[in-house]
Amino acid sequence: MAVTLNPDLLLAVPLAPLAGSAVAGLLGTKFFGNVVGRKTSTAATILGVLVAFIISAMTLNDVINGASFNGTIYNWMTVAGMKMEVGFQIDSLSAMMMCVVTFVSLMVHIYTIGYMAEDEGYNRFFSYISLFTFSMLMLVMSNNFLQLFFGWEAVGLVSYLLIGFWYTRPTAIFANMKAFLVNRVGDFGFILGIGLLLAYAGSMNYQEVFAKREALALLHLPGTDWMLLTVACICLFIGAMGKSAQFPLHVWLPDSMEGPTPISALIHAATMVTAGIFMVSRMSPLFELSDTALSFILVIGSITALFMGFLGIIQNDIKRVVAYSTLSQLGYMTVALGSSAYSVAVFHLMTHAFFKALLFLGAGSVIIGMHHDQDIRNMGGLRKYMPITWITSLLGSLALIGTPFFSGFYSKDSIIEAVAETHIAGAGFAQFAVLAGVFVTAFYSFRMYFLVFHGKERFGQAHAHGHDDHHAHDAHAHDDHGHDSDAHHEEEEDDHGHHGLAPGQKPHESPFVVWFPLVALAIPSVIIGALAIGPMLFGDFFKGVIFIGENHKAMEMLAEEYHGPVAMAIHSLTSLPLWLAIAGVAFSYYCYMVNPRVPAWFYEKFKAIHTLLDNKYYMDKFNETVFAGGARLLGNGLWTVGDRTLIDGLLVNGSAKVVGWFSTLTRLAQTGYIYHYAFVMILGILGFLVYFLPFWHA
Numbered sequence: 179m180a181v182t183l184n185p186d187l188l189l190a191v192p193l194a195p196l197a198g199s200a201v202a203g204l205l206g207t208k209f210f211g212n213v214v215g216r217k218t219s220t221a222a223t224i225l226g227v228l229v230a231f232i233i234s235a236m237t238l239n240d241v242i243n244g245a246s247f248n249g250t251i252y253n254w255m256t257v258a259g260m261k262m263e264v265g266f267q268i269d270s271l272s273a274m275m276m277c278v279v280t281f282v283s284l285m286v287h288i289y290t291i292g293y294m295a296e297d298e299g300y301n302r303f304f305s306y307i308s309l310f311t312f313s314m315l316m317l318v319m320s321n322n323f324l325q326l327f328f329g330w331e332a333v334g335l336v337s338y339l340l341i342g343f344w345y346t347r348p349t350a351i352f353a354n355m356k357a358f359l360v361n362r363v364g365d366f367g368f369i370l371g372i373g374l375l376l377a378y379a380g381s382m383n384y385q386e387v388f389a390k391r392e393a394l395a396l397l398h399l400p401g402t403d404w405m406l407l408t409v410a411c412i413c414l415f416i417g418a419m420g421k422s423a424q425f426p427l428h429v430w431l432p433d434s435m436e437g438p439t440p441i442s443a444l445i446h447a448a449t450m451v452t453a454g455i456f457m458v459s460r461m462s463p464l465f466e467l468s469d470t471a472l473s474f475i476l477v478i479g480s481i482t483a484l485f486m487g488f489l490g491i492i493q494n495d496i497k498r499v500v501a502y503s504t505l506s507q508l509g510y511m512t513v514a515l516g517s518s519a520y521s522v523a524v525f526h527l528m529t530h531a532f533f534k535a536l537l538f539l540g541a542g543s544v545i546i547g548m549h550h551d552q553d554i555r556n557m558g559g560l561r562k563y564m565p566i567t568w569i570t571s572l573l574g575s576l577a578l579i580g581t582p583f584f585s586g587f588y589s590k591d592s593i594i595e596a597v598a599e600t601h602i603a604g605a606g607f608a609q610f611a612v613l614a615g616v617f618v619t620a621f622y623s624f625r626m627y628f629l630v631f632h633g634k635e636r637f638g639q640a641h642a643h644g645h646d647d648h649h650a651h652d653a654h655a656h657d658d659h660g661h662d663s664d665a666h667h668e669e670e671e672d673d674h675g676h677h678g679l680a681p682g683q684k685p686h687e688s689p690f691v692v693w694f695p696l697v698a699l700a701i702p703s704v705i706i707g708a709l710a711i712g713p714m715l716f717g718d719f720f721k722g723v724i725f726i727g728e729n730h731k732a733m734e735m736l737a738e739e740y741h742g743p744v745a746m747a748i749h750s751l752t753s754l755p756l757w758l759a760i761a762g763v764a765f766s767y768y769c770y771m772v773n774p775r776v777p778a779w780f781y782e783k784f785k786a787i788h789t790l791l792d793n794k795y796y797m798d799k800f801n802e803t804v805f806a807g808g809a810r811l812l813g814n815g816l817w818t819v820g821d822r823t824l825i826d827g828l829l830v831n832g833s834a835k836v837v838g839w840f841s842t843l844t845r846l847a848q849t850g851y852i853y854h855y856a857f858v859m860i861l862g863i864l865g866f867l868v869y870f871l872p873f874w875h876a
Contacts (some may be wrong), residue, residue, distance in 0.1 A: 179823070180622040181240065181243075181244060181245040181246075181609075182245065182247055183237060183240060183241075183245050183246065183247035183268055185247060185249065185251055185266065187237075187268050188233075188235055188247060188251075188268060188319070189251060189266075189702070190229065190233055190278060190317050191230045191234055191315055191319070191365040192229075192230070192311075192312050192319065193279075193314070194225075194226040194227070194230045194233075194308070195223070195227050195230055195283070195307070195308045195311040195312045196205075196225045196226070196309065196312040197226055197330055198222045198223035198224070198225060198226025198227065198304075198308045199216065199223065199226070199304075199305045199306075199308035199309040199312060200305075201218065201219060201223070201307075201357065201417045201606040202214075202219035202220075202222060202223050202301045202302075202304045202305035202308065203224035203301075203302065203305030203309070204209075205218075205789055206218065206219040206301030206302075206305070206667075207302050207305070208446070210445060210796050211632075214301075215254075216300055216301060218689065219300070219301040219304050219305070219876040220291060220304060220353050221303070222308070223287060223304040223308040224284070224287045224288065225278060225617045226308055227283050227284045227287055227308065227311055227317045229712045230280045230283075230311070230751050231277070231280035231281055231283075231284050232275075232821070232857070234276035234280045235277055237268060237273050237276065238273040238274060238276070238277050239437065241268065241269060241270050241273040242270070242719075242849045244621070245509075246268060246269050247266055247267070247268040248264065248266070248268070248269075248321055248322075248385065249265060250263045250264070250265040250462075251263075251264045251265055251266060252264040252265075253362065259380070260376070260380070260381070260382070261381070261382070261383070261592075262324050262382070262525055263322055263324070263383075265320065265321040265322055265325065265373065265383075266321055267319070267320065267384060267385075268319065269320030269454070269710050269722070269723045270719050270720055270721045270723050271320050271460065271524065271720065271724065272319055272521070273461060273523070273607075274528060275318040275456055275604060276315060276318060277594070278350060278527075278528055278531050278532075279311065279314050279315060279449055280315070280317065280443065280590070280749045281750060282443070282447060282449070282450065282531055282532070282699075283307065283310075283311040283444060283449070283696035284537045285443075285535065285698055285699055286305065286307060286339075286441075286443055286444045286539070286695070287304070287308075287537070288691055288694060288695050289440055289443075289539050289542070289691065289692055289695040290303065290304065290307065290440045291441055291691040292546075292688060292689045292691040292692040293438065293439060293542055293546065293692060293759070294438060295541070297438075298341065299344075299345040300660075302397045303340075303343060303344075303438065303440075304650065306336060306339050306343070307340070307440065307441065307444060309336050310333060310336040310337070310340065310441075310444060310449065310450075311444075311449075312332075312337075312446070313329050313332035313333045314329065314333055314338055314449045314450065314453070314626045315329075316328060316329040316332065317329025317330060317332075317333060317453055317456075317811065318453075318456060319563075320385060321384055321385070321490040322382045322384060323372045323376070323382040323384070323667050324382050326444045326457070327685070328370065328374060329453075330365065330417070330421065330453065330457075331365065333421075333449065333450045333453060334357075334358065334365070334421070334450075335359045337354075337357060337361075337434070337441075337445050337450055337547055338354045338355075338358045338407040338650055339354075339601065340435075340437050340438075340444075340445065340677060341353050341354035341357050341434045341436060341437040341441070341442070341445075342354030342437070343437050344436075344437075344438075345575055349436050350436040350437070352404040352430075352433070352436075353433040353434055353435075353436040353437070354434075354437075355432050356430050356433055356435075357430035357431075359428075359429055360420060360429060360804030361420045361430065363416075363420060363427060364417045364418070364419050364420015364421075364427050365412075365417055365420060365422060366413075366416075366417055367413045367415075367416025367417050367419075367420075368413065368414060368416065368417020368418075368420075369417075370411075370415075370679055371411070371413030371414035371417065372411045372414070373411050374399075374409065374413065375387050375394075375415060375464075376578070378394055378395060384460070387464075388463040388464070391407070391463050391464055391467055392467075393405060393696070394407045394410075394464075394467075395468075402769045404448065405468065405470070406473050407466040407467055407468050407471075407636050408463060408470045410464070410494075411461070411464055411465050411468050411471035412470075412471050414457065414458070414461060414464075414473055415454075415458060415471065415474065415475055415478075416456055416797065417454065417457070418453075418454025418458055418512075419478065420452065420454075420490060421450060421451065421453045421454040421457075422451050422452065422453065422454030422455055422508050422511075422512065423451055423504075423505055423508055424454070424478050424479065424482045424508065424509065424512055425478060425482045425485065425486070425509075426797060427607075428482060428486060428505055429794070429797050429798055429801060430453070430496055431446065431501060431504065431505055432489075432500075432505075432794075434446070435495070435497045435501050438759075439478070439538060439539065439541065440541030440542065442497060442500070442501070442538045442541075442542075443534075443535040443538035443539050443542075444533070444535075445770070446501065446504045446538065447504070447531050447535035447538060448529070449535040451504065451508055451516040452511075452527045452530075452531065454512075455508070455511045455515065455523055455527050456523065456524070456811060457511070458475070458515045458523075459515065459520040459521075459523060459524050460726045462520045462724050463725045464813065465515075466493070466518065466725055466726060466727040466730065467584050467727070469603070469624070470601055471496075471519060472515075472516050472517075472602055473516065473602050473603040473604050474516075475512055475516035475603045475859060476512075476513060476516025476600075476602060476603075476605065476608050477510070477516070477604040477607065477608070478512060478516075479509045479510070479512025479513035479514075479515065479516055479608070480604065480607050480608040480611035480612070481509070482505060482506070482508060482512065483506050483507075483509025483510050483512075483513060483611050483612055483615045484506075484509070484611040484612075484614055484615050484618070485502075485504040485611075486502055486505035486506045486509060486613050486619060487502065487618035487619055487622065489502045489505075489791055489794060490502035490503055490618070490619075490622035491505065491618065491622045491791070491793075492788065492791050492792060493622075494543060494553050494554055494555055494871050495541075495552050495553065495554075496541045496545065496552050496553075496630065497538070497541050497545075497552060497558075498569075499537055499554070499622060499623075499625075499626045500537050500541055500626075501538070502535070502622070503534070503578065503619065503622070503623065504534055504620070506619060507534065507578075507617060507619075507699055508528070509591060509611075509615075510526060510593050510615070511526050511527055511593075511610070513593060513597055513612055514526065514592075514596055514597075515594045516600075516602065516603075516604070516608070516729035517593075517596045517597050517599075517600040517602070517605070517732050518600065518726050518727065518732055518733070519592070519593065519596035519600075519732050519736070520720075520726070521594050521714055521715050521719075521720045521724055521733065522589065522592045522593055522715060522733075522736075523591045524714070524720075524724075525588075525711065525714050525715060525753060526586075526589035526590060526593060526689070527709070528589075528593075528706070528714075529577070529585040529586055529589045529702075529706060529707050529710075529774065530586070530589070532575075532577075532585065532699050532703045532706060533574045533577035533578055533584075533585060533586055533636055533699075533703035534574075535573040535699050535701055536570060536571075536573070536576070536577075536696060536699040536703050537571065537574040537578065538818060539692075539696055539699065540567055540570055540571035540690075540696055541571075541695065542575060543564065543688040543692050543693065544560065544564065544567060544571075544630060545556045546558065546559070546677070546688050546692065547563065547564050547567070547685040547686050547687065548560075548637060548678060548685055549678055549680060549683070550678070551637070551677050551678035551679065554626055554629045555629065556628045556632050556636055556637055556678060557629060557631075557636060557637060558629060558630070558633045558635050558636045558637070559630075559631070559633060559634060559635040560630055560631050560685055561632060562850070563628040563684060563686065563687065564614050564633070564686070564687045564688070564836060565687065566686060566687060566688075566696065566697070567579040567687065567688060567693065567696065568631050568691040568698075570693075570696040570697060570700045571630075571631070571696075571701075571717070572627065572631075573628065573704055574699075574700065574703055575623045575626075575627050575698045576621050577626060577703045577704065577707075577760045578619065578766060579616070579619055579620040579623055579624070579763070580616065580619075580755060580756070580759055581759070581760070582745075582747035582748075582751070583704075583708060583747050583797040584703070584704055584707065584751050584755065585699070585702065585703055585704060585705065585706045585707030585747075586703075586707065587707060587742065587747065587750070588707035588708060588710075589707060590616075590755075591746070591753075591755060592711070592736060593612060594609075594613065594616075594755055595611045595735075595739070596732045596733070596736060597612055597682065599731065599735040599736065600730070600732045602730075606649040613754065613758060614754065614758075615760040616755045616759050617759070617762040618762065619759075619762065620758070620760075620761070620762025620763050620766070621758040621763075621765055621766045622766075623762075624762070624767065625766045625768075625769070625770055626729040626764040626765045626769045627852075628766060628767060629770055631775070632771060633771055637678065637679045637683075637685065642739070652759065668758075692727055698818055707743075708743040708744075708747075711740075711743055711746075712740075712742070712743070715733070715842070716736070716737045716740055751855070756854060761808070
């Protein structure tokens with residue numbers, strides 16, 4: 179008999195970070211009088227997340243041993259038979275997500291102590307990241323669409339606050355507004371999908387909707403030939419496209435690097451951007467009944483995986499390289515979803531969370547050591563100055579490119595194999611995209627690694643950017659919207675007009691509170707893949723949680739070919755993905771360590787392609803011209819025609835003019851002379867007599 183988890187203990191998981199956020203945000207900020215100091219805010223928020231992590235780990239252990247929970251915690255209201263509740267569904271999927279979210283969040287909290295030490299908004303930042311953790315936990319623990327949507331919108335709101343944390347910078351305001359608006363586009367599709375399911379299933383509870391999936395699969399959208407479930411699933415996935423930054427709703431994520439580095443690790447590694455992957459996996463009983471929706475997901479993920487990787491090749495901002503890597507890896511997860519390999523997508527979500535958080539925090543450690551200079555062309559040779567950051571970043575990079583025995587290898591290779599076994603529309607392009615993406619990922623990852631940690635030292639110079647990069651011909655050191663997005667705004671600038679090491683200065687290793695999370699994240703980045711692949715992909719870990727249709731055979735084929743993590747790693751020595759990764763690393767080494775003239779040659783020969791990549795496929799310009807420009811045009815039209823002409827001109831001022839004109843006419847009769855009034859009275863009587871005279875004769 180299955181054991182039921184304690185709901186009161188489960189409730190403590192999201193409420194503990196919320197309590198910490200309240201202490202830091204309400205009592206530790208100027209607005210409320212700085213009742214508590216930094217130490218209290220730090221202790222309250224870290225303790226809250228630590229409690230959440232400990233309970234989450236205990237919950238995962240209980241779930242592995244057969245425990246579960248699916249019930250209502252609080253009944254908000256019932257309207258016409260529709261229940262609006264706060265409820266938890268705790269199974270292997272949600273328990274695993276709870277552990278990943280709380281562990282990465284805990285590391286980010288510890289890291290923040292050192293990274294934000296000099297920032298005036300220290301307490302406010304801790305409040306935000308704890309509030310973000312609460313929001314994400316409410317999302318992954320929910321058992322109904324209402325609570326899912328609450329968590330969905332809450333992480334979007336807090337990400338807006340975090341991206342624009344340095345709100346005095348125009349670039350930060352631009353970035354957080356961009357993220358907010360782009361996510362509203364996806365969320366509009368998301369709520370339409372929820373509305374369709376509510377309208378035809380009559381419930382917002384997951385299990386009640388899933389129980390009616392067969393009946394929903396037979397319905398058509400009224401007035402069309404479209405299958406209702408296909409439309410609902412595509413609408414839900416449009417929400418995932420916004421949150422998980424899939425093409426073409428990916429444009430917000432690179433600009434979100436304007437926020438401090440800790441939130442880059444928190445939002446863009448393990449939490450917000452993976453919400454869409456989690457949601458589609460949770461909805462697998464619905465998506466499995468629509469091959470059209472799965473094909474749509476597969477193609478969108480393939481485009482994101484390949485073409486966002488290309489953009490990482492030309493980036494010189496260390497955080498933006500990692501950001502485009504995140505976009506590409508999210509594309510891989512989405513491809514797995516489209517291949518009906520949901521467990522593989524969630525597996526890659528988990529492994530990616532650790533090594534991508536490691537890479538983001540490693541980039542932040544480099545930024546600290548470089549006195550907040552983020553341009554990789556100003557670095558080089560940091561290996562001997564920052565040994566802990568170097569070795570942990572190397573481990574994260576090896577995991578990212580899919581090196582055998584590292585965590586990223588097991589999840590990434592499983593995605594490639596799953597795509598090869600699927601026969602859904604778009605699978606051919608998807609297979610090409612994920613294979614080409616292996617080379618691209620290895621190339622840009624180790625381009626960054628070699629330029630930062632190896633080669634000649636380029637810091638403390640005049641920042642001429644004339645060494646070995648093709649950008650020697652390009653003035654774009656950073657994105658169009660800003661420069662040095664992580665430079666602390668209270669820090670003094672040097673003689674060159676931006677942050678960085680002064681001549682003669684040397685980089686330095688980060689303090690303990692910064693490098694400890696790097697070491698803690700490096701451990702799972704290396705070992706978690708080999709430990710978890712068996713139970714998560716081929717065991718009973720997701721049994722009864724993730725559903726796969728009988729006509730989708732990708733996971734069955736993977737299970738037949740799997741003979742253990744060691745055998746899988748050995749087999750990869752003769753596989754194409756490994757050699758593509760080795761080729762990417764080797765080519766990167768040759769271009770940036772051996773023959774720096776090669777990138778310049780490529781730039782000269784392929785200027786048009788470089789311009790296309792540098793302008794990010796002109797997606798930003800398209801959005802600004804078509805959507806933002808169209809909105810401005812529409813707004814001007816509504817203001818000019820609707821407001822000024824119709825409302826002000828016709829209704830308000832027009833009615834006043836009519837009254838004034840009528841008053842002018844009536845005023846002519848008001849002379850003030852008694853004989854005029856007597857004459858009018860006589861005329862009135864005469865008219866009365868004439869009108870009623872025929873009645874008197876009758």
